[in-house]
Amino acid sequence: MTMHSATLAIDETLRARRAAGEKVLHLGFGEAGLPVPDSVAQVLSAAAGRNGYGAVVGSREAREAAAGWFGRRGVETEPEQVLFAPGSKALLFALLATLPGDVVLPCPAWVSYAAQTALVGKKTISVPVPAEAGGVPDPELLEQALADARAAGANPGVLVVTVPDNPTGTIAREEHLRAVCEIAERHGLAVVCDEIYAEVCHFGKAPSALGYLPERTVVTSGLSKSMALGGWRIGFARVPSGPWGERLMGELVGVASEVWSSLAAPMQAAATYILQDPPEVLDHIDAARGLHATVAAAVYERFTAAGAVCRRPEAGFYLYPDFEPVRPVLAARGIDTGAGLAAALLEEHGVGVLAGEAFGDAVGGLRARVATSLLYGESEAERWEALRSDDPLRLPWIAASLEHLRGALAALTARG
């Protein structure tokens, strides 16, 4: 197998170009782009002496903190239902390795689900998302897709949903999530509900598959997005109570024990602190949520002003614009694929985005994922200022980036 996570690859490419002195707007990578609060850094420091391997599942303290965290969000949870890992990506890998059957994905979907599915030797069944919001297959299409997949020799066993969604930055409608869970139940599918963006809804609260199929839904989450701790690699999963969940937990622990052993002990201490919802952490996440919402909305306006259609961002820091309405203009410039669109934006306009095909979308679609979270600043000082600002769009570095983007999109889509 030869591959490299497309999101991580574009991050490395864009950083290398910038290091070489190129002026590149980095809209390619979903790093939350915010600094570490002092209180959290202090917890890590204080835990430096923790060097024992510890339990594969995570420490008692960390599991209790996670159980309480879920409980305060309306999901009653025992510590025994929680499994920590070095990132939710590792947990998703273990789930796809463990849960029997082929894997149903929304299209577009986060890049790693399909790659992990291939890595464990299973098939992907990709079903387009509804027009309203991404992260779940369109329920109108799902039943037929399952029948077609079975007819083609696949054995669908797992449905992955992303609520809120990456790459579209939207939140699945409750009626759609309910409908796909009902179909999953009818077909005996397990549901993996990736909720890593649940704490960064721009308003309100995202639904969860736990509301519709609690006994067969595994939730994955982590601190990479809400707390911008991607580089700390803290992920956790919640497995259902009852015999199905207990058996699955045993199998997940088996994979975990043979692939990564445990989440680093000092990181478990940090997770224990954060998941207790101390006020300073909640304030930090609130401020981050506001910044994400404001900047994503501004970027949305730049894309729609240039003629793209786009779902309005509702969570996280992504957009998924579609340049179909300006296809003739782009075609005149030799652009007729998402990859061509991304290449032109990067090579001619210094704007780095990731083509839709990385997310399983059609090669010929003029779509790309746009991540907005690396606009907050280059330095830690700028990022703190953005986080604390009442009007972050007027900060010079953010305003300049938005102007760079506006100019790039105007040039790309100008007629004649």
Place this chain on the structure above:
Amino acid sequence: MTMHSATLAIDETLRARRAAGEKVLHLGFGEAGLPVPDSVAQVLSAAAGRNGYGAVVGSREAREAAAGWFGRRGVETEPEQVLFAPGSKALLFALLATLPGDVVLPCPAWVSYAAQTALVGKKTISVPVPAEAGGVPDPELLEQALADARAAGANPGVLVVTVPDNPTGTIAREEHLRAVCEIAERHGLAVVCDEIYAEVCHFGKAPSALGYLPERTVVTSGLSKSMALGGWRIGFARVPSGPWGERLMGELVGVASEVWSSLAAPMQAAATYILQDPPEVLDHIDAARGLHATVAAAVYERFTAAGAVCRRPEAGFYLYPDFEPVRPVLAARGIDTGAGLAAALLEEHGVGVLAGEAFGDAVGGLRARVATSLLYGESEAERWEALRSDDPLRLPWIAASLEHLRGALAALTARG
């Protein structure tokens, strides 16, 4: 698949018994059992602000430090040949997933190689180690074993060697390592040389497969054993230079990017510091090496005094005693397997060891792996004192543990 790394499982079991108030001697787990030096803890603290995902392979600084570390040990290495991960276990998994073909293992071998091989859907070809030392297949048996495996439909592609070895605590003889590398070359096998114990040889220096098959040997290592940082999960691999190694690196990065993304950034900072070989780190490793050697030798004496045969420990903190000479005595007590031996030691004598079958050894062999590194103390203060002591065997808690062991083994093997 249902499994749970046997070493991690016994650690959890024994810790639970102790937490419940039982007096149990924990000889079941290869945790190095030593505290974190202040200078290393300070580096982690200072790196708490590093929260970006960073490159999958590891930071430039960490890769340069690792390259220098290998270079000072006589192995010229470019930073591009180094890949970091959350533990060398994850790297071994990625190697077994990536390198084509079935997997040849010494017998006994560390528990996770065979489990990982099964996880990636490959076959294990298990070949007994020589009498002199473990970690490599007996070269006299390897050629025939490969022929037999091919005849049985397997396709051997990878040879794993452990130098120095876990579970035997010994160092493969140079002539044996050379001979198995020559056979590997003749049969087109890649060699994975697990060198995680290379810094804890009790005397002298261990050979490496790099000395005999440099262009097809991948070395894995980490800081869990030499620096007792198992709970920090810092591993790294060195891939050969040249086209074969470059292609392999690309494939490993693919797996890494889809399973764990990267080693946590603060841990990379710690690795960068440690791998530069600062004097206080080298002194710490020296002291640890002396303690491991002294205690392992004392435990060796207890086992041989009770009638077991055992290879004399040469590295790390393990022994692999064989109670075959006292089989009649044990048989009279109903013990005729390694698991029976381990169960009797635990249930009747409060001594936790891991039966040989966990390491792929014969079920009926009266062998077990004995880890000595959790004898150094319960508290951080005791562990520091053990590390600094000129005569650690006279420290009351170590002396008491050795006496507990002596009494247990005497009772187990007493006639009539």
